[in-house]
Amino acid sequence: xxxxxxxxxxxxxxxxxxxxxxxxxxxxxxxxxxxxxxxxxxxxxxxxxxxxxxxxxxxxxxxxxxxxxxxxxxxxxxxxxxxxxxxxxxxxxxxxxxxxxxxxxxxxxxxxxxxxxxxxxxxxxxxxxxxxxxxxxxxxxxxxxxxxxxxxxxxxxxxxxxxxxxxxxxxxxxxxxxxxxxxxxxxxxxxxxxxxxxxxxxxxxxxxxxxxxxxxxxxxxxxxxxxxxxxxxxxxxxxxxxxxxxxxxxxxxxxxxxxxxxxxxxxxxxxxxxxxxxxxxxxxxxxxxxxxxxxxxxxxxxxxxxxxxxxxxxxxxxxxxxx
Amino acid sequence: xxxxxxxxxxxxxxxxxxxxxxxxxxxxxxxxxxxxxxxxxxxxxxxxxxxxxxxxxxxxxxxxxxxxxxxxxxxxxxxxxxxxxxxxxxxxxxxxxxxxxxxxxxxxxxxxxxxxxxxxxxxxxxxxxxxxxxxxxxxxxxxxxxxxxxxxxxxxxxxxxxxxxxxxxxxxxxxxxxxxxxxxxxxxxxxxxxxxxxxxxxxxxxxxxxxxxxxxxxxxxxxxxxxxxxxxxxxxxxxxxxxxxxxxxxxxxxxxxxxxxxxxxxxxxxxxxxxxxxxxxxxxxxxxxxxxxxxxxxxxxxxxxxxxxxxxxxxxx
Numbered sequence: 001x002x003x004x005x006x007x008x009x010x011x012x013x014x015x016x017x018x019x020x021x022x023x024x025x026x027x028x029x030x031x032x033x034x035x036x037x038x039x040x041x042x043x044x045x046x047x048x049x050x051x052x053x054x055x056x057x058x059x060x061x062x063x064x065x066x067x068x069x070x071x072x073x074x075x076x077x078x079x080x081x082x083x084x085x086x087x088x089x090x091x092x093x094x095x096x097x098x099x100x101x102x103x104x105x106x107x108x109x110x111x112x113x114x115x116x117x118x119x120x121x122x123x124x125x126x127x128x129x130x131x132x133x134x135x136x137x138x139x140x141x142x143x144x145x146x147x148x149x150x151x152x153x154x155x156x157x158x159x160x161x162x163x164x165x166x167x168x169x170x171x172x173x174x175x176x177x178x179x180x181x182x183x184x185x186x187x188x189x190x191x192x193x194x195x196x197x198x199x200x201x202x203x204x205x206x207x208x209x210x211x212x213x214x215x216x217x218x219x220x221x222x223x224x225x226x227x228x229x230x231x232x233x234x235x236x237x238x239x240x241x242x243x244x245x246x247x248x249x250x251x252x253x254x255x256x257x258x259x260x261x262x263x264x265x266x267x268x269x270x271x272x273x274x275x276x277x278x279x280x281x282x283x284x285x286x287x288x289x290x291x292x293x294x295x296x297x298x299x300x301x302x303x304x305x306x307x308x309x310x311x312x313x314x315x316x317x318x319x320x321x322x323x
Numbered sequence: 324x325x326x327x328x329x330x331x332x333x334x335x336x337x338x339x340x341x342x343x344x345x346x347x348x349x350x351x352x353x354x355x356x357x358x359x360x361x362x363x364x365x366x367x368x369x370x371x372x373x374x375x376x377x378x379x380x381x382x383x384x385x386x387x388x389x390x391x392x393x394x395x396x397x398x399x400x401x402x403x404x405x406x407x408x409x410x411x412x413x414x415x416x417x418x419x420x421x422x423x424x425x426x427x428x429x430x431x432x433x434x435x436x437x438x439x440x441x442x443x444x445x446x447x448x449x450x451x452x453x454x455x456x457x458x459x460x461x462x463x464x465x466x467x468x469x470x471x472x473x474x475x476x477x478x479x480x481x482x483x484x485x486x487x488x489x490x491x492x493x494x495x496x497x498x499x500x501x502x503x504x505x506x507x508x509x510x511x512x513x514x515x516x517x518x519x520x521x522x523x524x525x526x527x528x529x530x531x532x533x534x535x536x537x538x539x540x541x542x543x544x545x546x547x548x549x550x551x552x553x554x555x556x557x558x559x560x561x562x563x564x565x566x567x568x569x570x571x572x573x574x575x576x577x578x579x580x581x582x583x584x585x586x587x588x589x590x591x592x593x594x595x596x597x598x599x600x601x602x603x604x605x606x607x608x609x610x611x612x613x614x615x616x617x618x619x620x621x622x623x624x625x626x627x628x629x630x631x632x633x634x635x636x637x638x639x640x
Contacts, residue, residue: 150539152535174550
């Protein structure tokens, strides 16, 4: 816990305004409503078995940036205010062939939190996402998802090759039966948000890998999800592109303030993006460590070169290695 | 003659068709397939109707792109061999089997009566081919879609699609003709399997993550079919159509060859000219049939590029 009081110059308080506007403009967004409903048991929120998750409150209280994270360890009153966006309680997953992917996993993601998961290959990271998204069902334990409006970003861009960027970005809105006008409005807005202006009529094969990933992000952003699941989305990109997309992802995170669960192999990426980094152990997967990241948002790209950042990366790596 | 002629198309049919679901679609494949008579006929279409001039002349166009020059050179060699066989190997009595190229052109194509009768035969064969192909496209795609919707449907139908493919059509044609009319059956049978297997392959080739993307949004199967699977299947569907089209030309001609009925088509004429020993017209008809196969093949290639070429580049994987 070296970086107690980090003033990396990045922890400004500009994000409060953005955070306030979070899910408010989401006509088709059932998220906010559902979340309020579950809010009833908010008092039970902070106490779920796992004392390992102390920091959930940090994100919503972003304004206070550096200072509030100083008290990361004992925090917890912040969590009481919001019901978790996503909560796994004692979740296990056994596949039909007998493989045990997850054992007794506890994990909570609060609204406005960005949680990354790192771990060795085959530690059930992706399984966790599949469970959260409903693609797979849990074998044991319970999983609560506060909203049905969940965005999922796949390992590869999964764009439909016959659709233009615009039509691809509009796909999910189409599947969710948004009106044509609403769709057009959101698509246009999101395309400029991810910086694909001017490429609306391009086909995926005419784009670079990074741009395809942007389009893929935009496709999910169109629905303004309150929970975002990322399955190693930038793993296939080169380092430069990946860092740029990380910066932009954070920009969107600050703007939209979704709850994010992000899977990655890169420790640096995890630390740079997250409010918390969860380290998982391999085969069968379980949560091994939960490292809070005390940097506020927005985060400047230079944060990557600060000693505090390096120290934290070292700490996460140590957890990864200790097995 | 008749015996050798018969064995070749039958053999070609099955071998070509078995390979169809994969990606055998080289122009030579179609050429050889649609040429109902021996090898040389298969090579011929690459050079259009043979010119009466000497083959050597084409060799002088050496400045042209190798794409044009090399096939033309092969064609020239081919015509040369043709002349050599016709004039040198065969004697006066045997020459009817392979008349020299210029005689084939003169009697088969430049004689007005012969030409018009061949054109009407071509028209009939085309009609039969395309009617059969159209039905088989509709049926084939429908069956493939049904198979793609449930494992049990696929498992119950696919073996029979294979059986339909491997059955010797000639043996079945009389029986099936009795029920469905002579003209169409063999075409449908011949072209059915490539369409089914290619379409099914296309429908099932959609990435798992694409499917999951649709599942995440609780898409019903028709939307999924319409927005995801069918568009994704288009390239391989066209592949199937193209193979099927080549095969239905063969099917039409072989059918006509053995079951002459009603107005004569190309196959009918082949049979007639064979028995009358009219070598020139026989070869002219053979070339025409080959060209029909090539034309059909090229047409579907063009159509596929028109429809999916913008986003589907096979070389990009």
